[in-house]
Amino acid sequence: MRRPGIYFPQAPIPGRWRKSIGAIFTTTPPELTEEIRVNVPAIDFNLQRGISKNWFITGRILTQVVQSNVGVGVRYARPLTDRLFISAGDDMHVWFGVLQIKDVFNSQAYGLQNFPNVSVGYRFTRDVQMTLKCEAILDAYYKSQVGTLAIERNAIRYNGLAVSVVIEQPLYGKKHVSLGLRAAYSNFNWQLWSLYDTFDRNLFYPQLIFGFIL
Amino acid sequence: MNTRYLVLAGLLVTLLMGCRKDYEAPVPYTFSNMTGSGKFPTAIRQAINGVYTVTDGSDKFGAQVVLRWTYTHNGADTSHHLSVFTSNVGYFDMEPQPQTGGLAVGGYWRRLQDTEIGLVQLTVNVRRSGVVSPFTGRLATGDTLVVSGVYGDGDVTPTKRLTMTYARPLNPRPFSILAHRSGGRTSDLLPASENSVEIIKMASRLGATGIEIDVRYTKDGVPILYHDNTLNLRLIQKNGLAGPIEAYTYQQLNTLVRLVNGERIPTLEEALQTVVDETDLSFVWLDTKYIGSMQKVQTIQQTYLQRAKAAGRSLQIVIGLPSDDAVSLYRALPEKANTPVLCELDTSITRSINANIWAPRWTLGDQRAEVNAMKAEGRTVFVWTLDEPQFIREFIDQTRFDGILSNYACVVAYYHYSQQ
Amino acid sequence: MSHSLKFMAGVLIAVGLTLPARAQNRSVADTTRKRGPYAVVLSVGSGLSYYSTHLGVPAALSNEQVNRFGVPFTIRALWVPDHRLRIGLETGWTTMYSYRGQVDNTNSHVYVSAVPALVVFSMPLAWLSGDERSIARRLSLTGGSGAYIIHSRLDFDGTVQTNTLSLGWMAAASYTQPLGPRFRLSGELKWYDAVASENAAFAAQLQLNYRLVRW
Numbered sequence: 001m002r003r004p005g006i007y008f009p010q011a012p013i014p015g016r017w018r019k020s021i022g023a024i025f026t027t028t029p030p031e032l033t034e035e036i037r038v039n040v041p042a043i044d045f046n047l048q049r050g051i052s053k054n055w056f057i058t059g060r061i062l063t064q065v066v067q068s069n070v071g072v073g074v075r076y077a078r079p080l081t082d083r084l085f086i087s088a089g090d091d092m093h094v095w096f097g098v099l100q101i102k103d104v105f106n107s108q109a110y111g112l113q114n115f116p117n118v119s120v121g122y123r124f125t126r127d128v129q130m131t132l133k134c135e136a137i138l139d140a141y142y143k144s145q146v147g148t149l150a151i152e153r154n155a156i157r158y159n160g161l162a163v164s165v166v167i168e169q170p171l172y173g174k175k176h177v178s179l180g181l182r183a184a185y186s187n188f189n190w191q192l193w194s195l196y197d198t199f200d201r202n203l204f205y206p207q208l209i210f211g212f213i214l
Numbered sequence: 215m216n217t218r219y220l221v222l223a224g225l226l227v228t229l230l231m232g233c234r235k236d237y238e239a240p241v242p243y244t245f246s247n248m249t250g251s252g253k254f255p256t257a258i259r260q261a262i263n264g265v266y267t268v269t270d271g272s273d274k275f276g277a278q279v280v281l282r283w284t285y286t287h288n289g290a291d292t293s294h295h296l297s298v299f300t301s302n303v304g305y306f307d308m309e310p311q312p313q314t315g316g317l318a319v320g321g322y323w324r325r326l327q328d329t330e331i332g333l334v335q336l337t338v339n340v341r342r343s344g345v346v347s348p349f350t351g352r353l354a355t356g357d358t359l360v361v362s363g364v365y366g367d368g369d370v371t372p373t374k375r376l377t378m379t380y381a382r383p384l385n386p387r388p389f390s391i392l393a394h395r396s397g398g399r400t401s402d403l404l405p406a407s408e409n410s411v412e413i414i415k416m417a418s419r420l421g422a423t424g425i426e427i428d429v430r431y432t433k434d435g436v437p438i439l440y441h442d443n444t445l446n447l448r449l450i451q452k453n454g455l456a457g458p459i460e461a462y463t464y465q466q467l468n469t470l471v472r473l474v475n476g477e478r479i480p481t482l483e484e485a486l487q488t489v490v491d492e493t494d495l496s497f498v499w500l501d502t503k504y505i506g507s508m509q510k511v512q513t514i515q516q517t518y519l520q521r522a523k524a525a526g527r528s529l530q531i532v533i534g535l536p537s538d539d540a541v542s543l544y545r546a547l548p549e550k551a552n553t554p555v556l557c558e559l560d561t562s563i564t565r566s567i568n569a570n571i572w573a574p575r576w577t578l579g580d581q582r583a584e585v586n587a588m589k590a591e592g593r594t595v596f597v598w599t600l601d602e603p604q605f606i607r608e609f610i611d612q613t614r615f616d617g618i619l620s621n622y623a624c625v626v627a628y629y630h631y632s633q634q
Numbered sequence: 635m636s637h638s639l640k641f642m643a644g645v646l647i648a649v650g651l652t653l654p655a656r657a658q659n660r661s662v663a664d665t666t667r668k669r670g671p672y673a674v675v676l677s678v679g680s681g682l683s684y685y686s687t688h689l690g691v692p693a694a695l696s697n698e699q700v701n702r703f704g705v706p707f708t709i710r711a712l713w714v715p716d717h718r719l720r721i722g723l724e725t726g727w728t729t730m731y732s733y734r735g736q737v738d739n740t741n742s743h744v745y746v747s748a749v750p751a752l753v754v755f756s757m758p759l760a761w762l763s764g765d766e767r768s769i770a771r772r773l774s775l776t777g778g779s780g781a782y783i784i785h786s787r788l789d790f791d792g793t794v795q796t797n798t799l800s801l802g803w804m805a806a807a808s809y810t811q812p813l814g815p816r817f818r819l820s821g822e823l824k825w826y827d828a829v830a831s832e833n834a835a836f837a838a839q840l841q842l843n844y845r846l847v848r849w
Contacts, residue, residue, distance in 0.1 A: 199328075465791045
């Protein structure tokens with residue numbers, strides 16, 4: 001049995017698509033934004049397609065206008081019991097940002113990140129399913145340019161990890177939503193590339209996930 | 215089923231609650247602050263200054279480092295410190311250790327990007343025809359200085375070997391290494407808080423030749439050093455007070471507010487008095503974070519320029535203009551003589567007020583044409599606030615800026631002094 | 635920071651506005667339930683709060699007296715659709731703490747309170763339709779995120795009153811007792827956390843829930 005979901009570790013029917021649109025709100029760490037503590041929203045679009053009974057491919061687009069993140073991945077999911085499901089997968093993301101503001105920025109940057117992930121899902125009732133997802137965050141490439149000067153880092157580096165807890169259930173009528181929290185501990189966060197984080201420390205990035213499953 | 219809900223909900227809450235890790239870097243060394251140069255008179259200190267190649271310890275500190283002596287005064291006494299600057303954002307702060315035989319220094323090392331810190335003890339030796347012996351002060355041709363010893367992690371007694379061999383003298387090209395917020399940020403976990411008298415005294419040991427300080431007025435018009443708009447937990451110890459710092463009088467701040475590491479918020483005069491009397495810094499940038507008249511700051515600027523001159527100090531004090539509002543405050547000054555200013559806005563505004571220094575943001579890149587034009591007009595050009603070590607190297611190697619403002623003065627010092 | 639709240643609300647509204655169009659699209663297998671009743675429930679409540687994180691009393695003060703207790707006041711409007719998850723807005727007012735002391739025979743007094751402005755999500759632990767005799771069915775969990783307006787007042791060498799915005803979250807567990815067709819009474823244990831200003835309080839409240847409208 002399948003219920004509408006994006007995070008729940010169960011493949012869509014082979015050949016079928018599923019998608020969601022929503023927003024993800026990230027709270028900025030005080031080490032980087034100091035006095036200004038904000039919740040930065042990003043538009044979050046997910047697209048998944050079933051390949052076989054257990055395999056599916058995932059796609060995701062996150063955008064905040066001046067910077068965006070596009071990822072594709074593959075996942076293997078299977079049930080353990082009639083309520084407990086697990087999956088494992090890997091996502092490859094590319095992010096890029098451009099800031100051209102007179103007398104302030106003439107900068108751009110882009111990078112590659114890889115996210116191996118495992119998820120455990122539990123279906124409480126016919127309608128409510130909860131997923132616990134753990135991701136490792138690996139930096140694969142980084143290039144940053146100001147004016148004509150550029151630097152790059154071309155090495156695979158362990159950046160951090162993230163744990164998400166997401167509940168997927170109907171909100172009203174036939175509309176299902178994903179509602180969850182993602183706690184990321186990472187050295188670098190693509191959304192804050194323009195702050196040029198030089199701390200060699202894992203900072204805490206709490207995120208609120210909300211999306212309508214279409 | 216209900217208990218599962220509760221357990222998971224509890225997981226959610228605990229996930230959010232104590233989640234931010236508190237980082238710390240306590241200094242494991244207590245300075246004796248011995249006064250006088252002891253076994254390190256001027257000639258020996260100047261001989262030690264230089265670029266060194268690292269053999270043992272290069273995995274920790276890189277293959278090349280810079281050694282440089284600085285001093286602070288305390289009344290009639292002078293304390294000398296030896297700093298080492300590394301390419302991986304590290305610095306050593308060491309004092310002479312007369313109790314150890316030979317020319318010995320000891321102190322601590324710190325990597326600023328994370329919290330790695332430890333003790334270090336070194337002696338200065340000379341290698342003559344392959345034989346290493348303690349340096350007695352005389353250098354003959356063919357002699358090479360070798361500074362070596364041990365370092366450790368945290369407060370553990372140092373046992374790992376560190377060997378640095380003199381390669382060449384420091385790059386003599388004039389260049390301003392400016393430390394941001396009087397020395398560095400509070401979040402970099404330095405021994406003192408940003409914009410405090412304590413960190414001003416440390417600034418040259420961190421590699422700086424000058425500092426940038428943030429000036430604001432209290433409610434009763436006292437100029438103080440404070441960066442943020444509001445009293446917040448980034449900068450001050452929790453005491454329930456919040457909101458704009460301009461809402462509080464000097465008395466309220468001085469009695470009830472302490473910076474994160476326990477210091478008082480200094481007045482501008484206290485800060486400049488410290489720079490003139492106690493440090494070897496040669497440049498102070500007064501960043502205009504206040505609203506209201508600039509006259510009070512101008513008066514203080516001129517007072518301390520005169521005091522520096524009277525004390526025989528080569529010290530530049532400039533007023534920084536970061537915004538259109540600040541430029542208006544400057545234009546509103548009735549008398550502009552002897553008021554050097556630095557302009558962060560574009561070149562046309564810089565020309566219209568005839569600022570001595572132009573200082574654009576580093577995120578605009580090298581701006582070769584504008585920099586050349588400003589320099590041709592006799593202006594100095596700085597760039598700010600650059601912390602990314604790879605970009606610091608690019609800016610020092612590829613651009614014509616006369617100085618860099620950074621939170622990591624030690625990296626700027628490393629790349630500048632080691633440049634060939 | 636109010637910009638990000640407006641942005642948040644804007645995104646939610648924008649997404650919500652596109653839904654009627656999408657509802658026409660073919661959707662994945664869903665409940666066979668017809669579109670059920672929707673309601674808006676208003677709650678008002680009050681109780682007792684206790685300031686639960688570390689306090690900083692300046693070292694310069696002597697004879698310190700600290701008060702961590704307060705009386706909170708909450709207003710919450712929840713949209714109750716035909717499934718479990720409820721979304722709403724919460725505001726109110728909570729005293730955080732106050733302390734007094736003396737410096738050189740001059741009295742000093744500091745008072746801190748908070749006004750929350752939060753988006754909240756609430757879920758009953760069990761589906762509340764039909765038989766409501768089960769106690770478990772009356773327990774629900776609420777979580778929310780948003781901002782707190784932190785009010786600070788200092789009396790020392792003059793008076794200073796300031797309001798600053800601090801991002802934060804809240805979590806609560808409650809038990810609801812039905813009183814009538816439109817009224818319910820609930821007891822709630824709640825944790826308010828204004829993270830940016832490190833102010834957090836634990837509150838126990840009694841709330842009156844009134845079903846404003848149903849369609």
